[in-house]
Amino acid sequence: MQLSDLKIIVTGAGKGMGAHFATRLFEAGAQVCAGDIDEAAMAAHLPAGVHKRRLDVSQEADVVEFVQWANREMAGLNGLVNNAGIIADGLLVKKDRVTGEVQRFPTAKWHALLGINLTGAMWMVREVVATMVETDQKPGVIVNMSSIARHGNRGQSNYVASKAAIAANTVTWSREFAAFGVRVCCVAPGMVATPMTAGMNQKALEAFVATIPVGRVGQPEDLWLAVKFCLECDYFNGRTIDVDGGIAF
Numbered sequence: 001m002q003l004s005d006l007k008i009i010v011t012g013a014g015k016g017m018g019a020h021f022a023t024r025l026f027e028a029g030a031q032v033c034a035g036d037i038d039e040a041a042m043a044a045h046l047p048a049g050v051h052k053r054r055l056d057v058s059q060e061a062d063v064v065e066f067v068q069w070a071n072r073e074m075a076g077l078n079g080l081v082n083n084a085g086i087i088a089d090g091l092l093v094k095k096d097r098v099t100g101e102v103q104r105f106p107t108a109k110w111h112a113l114l115g116i117n118l119t120g121a122m123w124m125v126r127e128v129v130a131t132m133v134e135t136d137q138k139p140g141v142i143v144n145m146s147s148i149a150r151h152g153n154r155g156q157s158n159y160v161a162s163k164a165a166i167a168a169n170t171v172t173w174s175r176e177f178a179a180f181g182v183r184v185c186c187v188a189p190g191m192v193a194t195p196m197t198a199g200m201n202q203k204a205l206e207a208f209v210a211t212i213p214v215g216r217v218g219q220p221e222d223l224w225l226a227v228k229f230c231l232e233c234d235y236f237n238g239r240t241i242d243v244d245g246g247i248a249f
């Protein structure tokens, strides 16, 4: 699909990669509806011509209303960059070195992350595709955001579960939605310089970068090139592109 033909939603568009993708899409001539819990960030980081509305993807009613609003605002809908996501790290079981106390990963923290990264992402896909089918719009394209963490990563059980599920369901949904003319693709970043990773300890960051063959962390533009490919290549479907500098883990 041509970028200029897109009427597309970008979630988590206030900061980081989402803000970059929404801006690049707008510059390419797409109509863009941006959603984020952080309205101030959207106002600060997105061009005036991008439609903006508060969205919490972990709230089903919010997702339903947002998608209906986007369909009205753009007089149609044929794309989604399903980008909103958080991290909430911690070991599943941890023993305090000093006291010997055994700590359990909090159940609420598990559900909070899955509510955004998995259930929220699923609601976005469901509502976008249902709206397209109800209003007889096709073709369409969805780009999900997974992560290299989907292969497993210490201290990230909840994140790993969400990102593995999103990559696997990219296959599921590409098969389910073929009849509706909707492709479903996925991008799996390595470490990217965004607010999500900005707080990382400098020593840990240097050790991590040492394992990346290209010798640096990714920039949002590196990931945009993959998102753009997913959107434009009508033969790309049901697959996940790793954009991680060739990291071996």
Ligand SMILES: NC(=O)c1ccc[n+]([C@@H]2O[C@H](COP(=O)([O-])OP(=O)(O)OC[C@H]3O[C@@H](n4cnc5c(N)ncnc54)[C@H](O)[C@@H]3O)[C@@H](O)[C@H]2O)c1
Pocket (backbone or CB within 6 Å): 011, 012, 013, 014, 015, 016, 017, 018, 035, 036, 037, 038, 041, 055, 056, 057, 058, 083, 084, 085, 086, 116, 120, 145, 146, 147, 148, 188, 189, 190, 191, 192, 193, 194, 195, 196, 197
């Ligand atoms: N940065 C990385 O290294 C990296 C690596 C792999 C995958 N990812 C994934 O890429 C995506 C974007 O990551 P990023 O680094 O740009 O993140 P970020 O934290 O920099 O930005 C995420 C945006 O999502 C918004 N958001 C959070 N919860 C939300 C909710 N419930 N509803 C709507 N918006 C919400 C935040 O306000 C923020 O503006 C995420 O899905 C993330 O898991 C990031």
